[in-house]
Amino acid sequence: MQVDFAGIKLKNPVMPASGCFGYGKEYAKYYDLSELGAIIVKATTVSPRLGNPTPRVAEVCAGMLNSIGLANPGVDQVVKKELPWLRQFELPIIVNVAGDTVEDYCFVTEKLCQSGLVDAIELNVSCPNVEQGGMAFGVDAGVLAELTTAVKKVCSVPLIVKLSPNVSDIVQIAQAAEAAGADALSLINTLVGMKIDLMSRKPILARGVGGLSGPAIKSVAVRMVYQVYKAVKIPILGVGGITTGLDAIEFIMAGATAVSVGTANFTDPYACPRIIKEIKAYMEKEGIKDLSEIRGCAHVLS
């Protein structure tokens, strides 16, 4: 079950996705976080953010919309309080970084790296829920390359760039991030969606639009991982709609080295440890000793 992801040793390939697991405290009441392959914590910004007005979550068929808007206590608080607490567990800590400007991203990354408490940085250039920055950095190859180059200079740990699916050519964006120095790619963030309340005849989310996640987006995510796997050499973290171990296996067959699990934690607080067990059971049943045996195997036929 062990995998090497961009130089980080993971005891298994499963980690909770950013924004869906807080800083781990809540789920630590349900199981020992050391069972996880790693943890990706909430988006962290320069200063504290309260997020968007509510309602900021809504359910749709086989998925959900969110417009949380990067609510977080700011990088200083994260370094002082959240990360030291998480360090009691034996697991790599990955921090998701967001900002409005290139300087913001660099500032937060540098502070996190200097703390010595993080094992990797995940650049969130794909958040559909903020007015400035966020997704704007993820939809233009040139802009993304510039940001990645700048952050890479101040980043002393592996740099993962999390891509937006809300683009016309994911391969071009992925290649731009790789060329600019990304050590790995995370695919995918949420798709932009909307739900209208028939009673009020208005969108349910206060902000109108939100990010679609959950089983509804899995096939889009698998397709993007598949396309990008062929086009880049750096490892891919597959994310989008993973609910079971078999979903995770599908991503690995498309080319993912590791996977992260978001919305499924809300449905089942034990989702991550369950998925780890299910992957293990699948490997035993199929006689697979190392996940590299099936990584990207879906491509062999094509």
Add this chain to the structure above:
Amino acid sequence: MLLHVSENKEVAKGIWEMHLSGDFPFENVQPGQFIHILIGSGREHVLRRPISIAAIEAEKETLVIVFRVVGEGTDWLAKRVEGDVLDVLGPLGTGFPLTTKQKILIVGGGIGVPPLYELIKRLWQQGNEIYCLLGFRNSDDVFWVEKFKEYGTVTTYTDDGSFGEKGLVTQRIAEDFLEKNWSNVYACGPVPMLKELKGIVANFSVEGYFSLEERMACGVGACYGCVCNNQRVCVEGPVFPMREVVL
């Protein structure tokens, strides 16, 4: 955890009372806390539904919920029958703090009434003198009034006067306050009701607690989906001190 449905019946139009039994920390429940219920397998409905704990029958290892059918999730719940199994998380959130030997006003509106039942029972056990106002749309919507009467003086209101008094639960509070001199107020119901109530009791010296609703995802404090006045309804709430609540 898994709980068995031991009873599920319609107690008013579109309003169901469901009894759930099994291994649950019944003794630890505070009135006002909620359970987070999985709908079906969770693949179509990825979000659980928060429903307040209306009553605890610890000796029968049973908890009771009362819910109104408003969409697919509650419709699915209404179709559960005796012996079906529900996957629930809980008890979750922060409930109503109790007090002893006080003069208490409880105000409930519509589907905000159920969590106040376990509350009135406990407050009565603690020797409080309780006055309770319950509001419903019309006589079709009325439930559990007799149960509340076991523990205090209850006045019921309906919008059209088809049951109890005609009008709003809040309409006589200002007058009655002078005479009754309540020291504590507890409320759960629609936002306009809470807003009106807060305005009225602001003129008196009273300790108040309101239970609020917000759309939830995780229900355990991790997603920040349910934030209200910068606090998580699922952890710091759903019950908040009235003075902190901005409606």
